[in-house]
Amino acid sequence: MGRLMGLDVGSRTVGVAVSDMLGWTAQGVEIVQINEDEQEFGLDRIAELVKENEVVGFVLGLPKNMNNTSGPRVEAAKAYGELLEEKFNLPIDFIDERLTTVEAERMLVEQADASRKKRKKVIDKLAASLILQNYLDAKGKLLKELN
Template identity: 60%
Template sequence: MRILGLDLGTKTLGVAVSDELRWTAQGIETIKINEEGRDYQLGRLSELIKQYEVEKIVLGMPKNMNGTIGPRAEASQSFAEILTKKFNLPVILWDERLTTMAAEKMLISADVSRKKRKKVIDKMAAVMILQGYLDSLN
């Protein structure tokens, strides 16, 4: 069984999945969402959960640098409740401070163009969120 990693943005949802041994995280895709309209593409997430036989979800929770909960972290908490109700799976909220910035720096150092970075940044952030969680297990 695998673990799904998610990075929630206002317009996209980055998705990553662990290997079966739960050692590494691989980016799957970036799903376009409409957070304001509460359209999180749960149908697509359901397909991925079935395809990869997911038993747990790790969702990034972007706390403020001082550890407080801001609007984006509140959005993650609300989304976690939606995921729990919809899929009946445990959802772990994982502190993801600076993961998007770290993913951006990694892509820049790999000389990925701005246009391509925009397409994969959330997927890379999901990988970093999930890998952080996997590393904490070992």
């Protein structure tokens, strides 16, 4: 099996993480700058990372509201997934990512004692890693399909 790529899609950045080859652990890779307003989605950099990491599928976080409703960010994440599907022709799955950014921030404050400025530089990458790790732990459908 190749690696899965986990993405935390925002309006200005996309946090990127990849799994190990066995699909057991997720590691944060980087934060890709995007600009939704100007239709710049960082797909060239994502393509480089897909190739470098032998990615065989994508997992995107869906930032649902706490009451399980979908807001505009959920629609944006789904639209980004469609862009990925068109460009790479690789399978895509989504996972509820409620509170992953909150969890990432808490981890950085409590465990790393990171300043606000430092947290801002790594939070999306850590959130992507948490999204992907949660997916791997839940044995998401891509793991079954790709094995």
